[in-house]
Amino acid sequence: MPIIRRFFTLLRPHYKQGTALSVNLLLSTFITAMNPFFYRELIDQGMMQGNLRLLFIMLAVIGTTMIVQELLYLSRTSLQLRLRKSMFLKLRMDLYSHFLKLPQSFYGDNHKGRLLSRITSDVDAVQNLLLDKFISFLQNVLVGVFILVIMFTIDWRMVAAAALVLPLLYVLYAMFRKKLSSLSKIVQEKQEDQMERLQEDLTMVKAIQAYAVAKTRLKQGYAVMNDAEDAIKNLNLQYAKASASTTVINIVGLFVIWGMGGLAVMEDRMTIGTLIAISFYLNYIINLFFSAYYTVMGFHMSVPAARRIFELMDEPAMREVEEHAMEPSINGATIAFRNVSFAYHDKNPLFTEVNFTLKPGDIVGVVGKSGQGKTTLANLLMRFHDPNQGRIEADGTDIKNFRLDSFRKHFGIIPQEDHLFNTSIRDNIVLGRAGISERQFEQACRLACVDDFTRKLDQGFDTVVGQYGERLSGGQRKRILIARALLENPYILIFDEATASLDEETEQEILDSIRTLGKDRIVLLITHKSRNLAGTNKVLFIRNGELHVLKVQEALQKMVEKSY
Incomplete structure (x- = not known):
């Protein structure tokens, strides 16, 4: 989508931080993909074979990977926070700078409270999509690629069975996407109304006190704020319904892992350690589906905010400099x-x-x-x-x-x-x-x-x-x-x-x-x-x-x- 592509151009000046973040994700992905192997060895070759030395070695390996994972997480969080500051501080400043270049007629047609909402709430919404949901989704995709390769070498039939949830996931997505996008737009408009009311009343507080109309203004303000809270409630309720609908996918995953896997163990076609490893992997795959689902839903909630930001950025500023522009020297001029x-x-x-x-x-x-x-x-x-x-x-x-x-x-x-x-x-x-x-x-x-x-x-x-x-x-x-x-x-x-x-x-x-x-x-x-x-x-x-x-x-x- 053009709007999101425009936002990804914000990443270009920060390619060094982006590269470091990518390396971090790859390392974290590799360790996550290898962990179920370690558990399989611990169970099949350590516990089931009575090999105490191997048991403790695998415990040490698993413990070490947990520490490394946490260190990678802290490093990744630090990188994300630095990237967030540099990217979105620039976006806010670009918006702020553009505000100061817009013609006076623009401010006659647009309330300042609504414009403040664009530079605060709308930027926050897009920031949440790009740096929180997207990076989590990217990590899950990387893990998913590793896991799919491993899973096909273990039991391709269980992977095929897990893939049956994809059509169901698309049906759920189709059910909720338009409603979430519509409600998100309403929330942003209601929050604009709220910001407009607050900015106006704080500016006009002298007149409100002079004419003793505080009660009337409070009543009107309550109605505006109540509408905003109702809009937020409706959006969150719809999002909760979308989340709850994924329970069906969990049930399918349960039957695939413990139904097919349990049958394979009983028929001696699979060890218990392998089954536990596969359960880890299939859970990752299902979580990947969830992550994709929630990211796309979040995308539809954030797109109205992104669209409103670029509507403002595309407002024509006063024509400031042309190619042939001259330095004026009008002192004494007629x-x-x-x-x-x-x-x-x-x-x-x-x-x-x-x-x-x-x-x-x-x-x-x-x-x-x-x-x-x-x-x-x-x-x-x-x-x-x-x-x-x-x-x-x-x-x-x-x-x-x-x-x-x-x-x-x-x-x-x-x-x-x-x-x-x-x-x-x-x-x-x-x-x-x-x-x-x-x-x-x-x-x-x-x-x-x-x-x-x-x-x-x-x-x-x-x-x-x-x-x-x-x-x-x-x-x-x-x-x-x-x-x-x-x-x-x-x-x-x-x-x-x-x-x-x-x-x-x-x-x-x-x-x-x-x-x-x-x-x-x-x-x-x-x-x-x-x-x-x-x-x-x-x-x-x-x-x-x-x-x-x-x-x-x-x-x-x-x-x-x-x-x-």
Whole structure:
């Protein structure tokens, strides 16, 4: 199956560990296959012949093989654990890396709780199949090949009789495979629902407490969790039925070994030691059938998880680098929208043939009703989306021709929401960016007036801000975001309703900072407030898919008339 073949490609970089594991399995297989011979010699030539010396020799040999088997098992477990870590850490990191490259529109359509389930539960399910069930199955196959060769030299008729269980095993497999696969898919979907609910409630706990709706949310959460547990119960019950159905195979094995074998001993066609050896071998063969059965059942339980993982991996990321991609140098460039049209998922277009230019020193207001596409305009400029038609240029060069990661370093964005991590003020500003000097850090903090309030904090820039920055005021949080945006001295600054939740005094301080920062830069100020347009030199006015470039007084007049 293509999905499983894709997973086996994960093994290629780990061929050394895989080779060591294979050698371990071969040695373990050889010892397992030889053990019944040792027991036969112990019984037939030691106990039955009264040969005390041989009896103790065979006991020593069997004891030694048991110790070697345990050492091989410990070595094999260590190899499996190292292989598991290297393989599936890489898979999780590949998924994680891919998440960070997916376009913003993807996250608008997919809940984050469901995505977390893919990187945790789904990877665990596939890991269980490939490294637990598969390796056990592989070992049993190797043992089975050795044993079949030996068994045919002892009594081929008993092997033929044992093979009668194969059609029965296939019938049982056909009975349960579709149901197990279907139930497994339901379990994964229900666990996604559960993760979504938990992630959402923990994120919105402030609103839940503020509106005293904890009981309602708990009731709804119980229903979601109960559905998930019911799905798990149904899956495990079906798997238990599939396991219980193999009792018939045990009964067949019992008749083959002790019926046919016992008759052969009574007719002196076989010794008791040989019968015991054959019983060992036939039990191995039957266990091989069981292992194959359970592995295939596990396969059908894990395939939905594998399919969901690769569905995510196949989601197209933002086009980042083309063969002819260039390192951008847009400082001082004129940015131009040329006949740009854009719509989400084939819906009605937000923009149709938009044209305008942005020059160094421009402080541009962006106004329009909610839902008209003000933020989308900024997202197009930063290439979170690409236009459906038209192009965006920097000094005549299509911005799609620039390396995406380098291109975005020329931007600083201050959003309406305070996206702060539960770490220090310094870490929230730097965000792990390499090569940031202390001078750059101090300059960004000075321009954003962050140092004004950090001086009053006991731990200064090392103060931990709390979840979402809740230990700071709204104005302090916003200044940290401005410092973060200024850290690499970006050419284009985007303030997306950045002052909407602030009081008038703090808002005025931020607006004064924006005017100071606008020198030799392009500043986009997305706003609903007419007073925020003071200091801008032009306004982009968006209405019904059309964009008009207005003078500030024209825009203010329209806002007063509420015609926007």
